[in-house]
Amino acid sequence: MVGVGEPRKPNFRMRQLARTLRRLREQARLTQEETARRLRLSEAKLSRIEHGQLPNYHEFLAMLDLYGVIVSDYDEYVRMYDRAEERGWWHAYGHDDRGFVSIEAEASVVRTYQLGFVPGLLQTEGYMRAVFAAEREPLDSNILEKQVEVRLRRQHRLFEEPLLGVHAVVDESALLRNACDREQLVQIAARAELPNVSFQVIPSQVKVHEGLYSNFIVVSFPGKHEPDLAYIEYGFGSLQIEKASEVRAARLSFSHLAGLALDEQRSIAWLRRVADEL
Template identity: 55%
Template sequence: MDRPKPNARKRLLANKLRRLREDAGLTQVEAGEPMRFNKNKMSRIELGHLPDYNGFLALLDRYGVIVSDYDDWVRQYDRAWEKGWWHAYGLNDQGYIALEADADEVREYQLGFVPGLLQTEAGMRAAFADARDPLSGRRLENEIAVRLRRQARLTEDPPLEYHAIIDESVLRRPDLLPDDQCAQLEQIIKRAELPNVTVQVVPINHGIHSGRNGSFIILSYPRLREPDIAYIEHGFGSLQFEKAKDVHTARLAFRHLADLAYDEPDSIRLIRQVITET
């Protein structure tokens, strides 16, 4: 059975350990020999499957880190093992929430729904009620709490950089009661006023275009020095793409859609027009 993929904080620390080893001029076999860590174990460590605390300190010593510098490394080690806030809601590190929580930038194209980071609570409830597995009771309230917590990153310091491209048809679907629909559209406008948020709308009159193939998200991690990830959610689950070729294709698709879409001022004018028509 495949091991669960480590979270981004573990992978970041693992990359730093690898660079320490390389700076020390050691192979994986040479580095692990005093601790009886074979090459396979060293390879797993450098992929993010960190050793126990004593093993971690032994690696630092092996790589020539002086004891007075241990405190910073230990803080990084402790943080890598911390459970994310989403664990309190019964979620683990393997879903989208953990990917987004570590990201510095999110680019999202949405063909079917108002993006979760821009939804009002009424919009969330409608979306969850209409899901393939409709939510209710405690599960519904947990999902709403998680989504609201995700939205808080748009205004926290440092704020999440967020660029949403929305198909015009999303704005015109009568998914909510008229007053709730207007509130939802006003929420999008309000979020677009944030300096870290960009909202664009692809007008219906563009006809057939590559975005009609479906929604997707690109997550970027410059602070962690991790490669971008492309993410697609579909009716039967989700797909995560990390190969450079696949992510490059997603980036090209997003740039193409950004060129097709109205710029942000014109997009906001269109949203206001839809509000007057609602």
């Protein structure tokens, strides 16, 4: 819990605003030192703002003015500031801004490779419950219900504007586990028919591939200045990757795995065939 007067930990929207303010300063050809002096801020505070700490509103407007943004163009940046101040819907379920939910909420496209599980956006409620029930430390029933509600709510982006584009590549082994029953396979096949969803299976005939190392996700955003990021979730934590060279490597790895997988039509046929056999 954040204490009184204690700054919030930067969430995705706050870091997005920070990158925008840094870009505007650089376009204005101002150094951090000169900017801090003219705004009467310490360089340390300006650095924190450019790494995600939210300035107060008057400081924010002063920055826009100093960076040469004309008043008639303020609306775009003010909307970005307001969004950075908002608390996402996930807070009501006990989630903070540091996990993947807040990132996905801002995304336009998610490319996910999964080795052991069905991607969360494609899971049935029954599959979710089986996964949560199998955790090392059993979840309190109230927490489990909230986890299910959050995952179901995330799936609204598949059907509601702004639609989220999803390209999922899943190793066959994840789809043959007991938790992945007929209902789950049928749901994946149905969602793969959506115009914003692509689904591919890597069949067992592909004996060894680099996806055996880890699950990972590559996320793209609607803003032209917003770079992609990569995200890795594992059994005891997660890792968000923003370094451009590593994100590029993740994109290349995803494209390679998609090339090894069955194409979309054959993947849907595979799902329906296995579902019919259950």
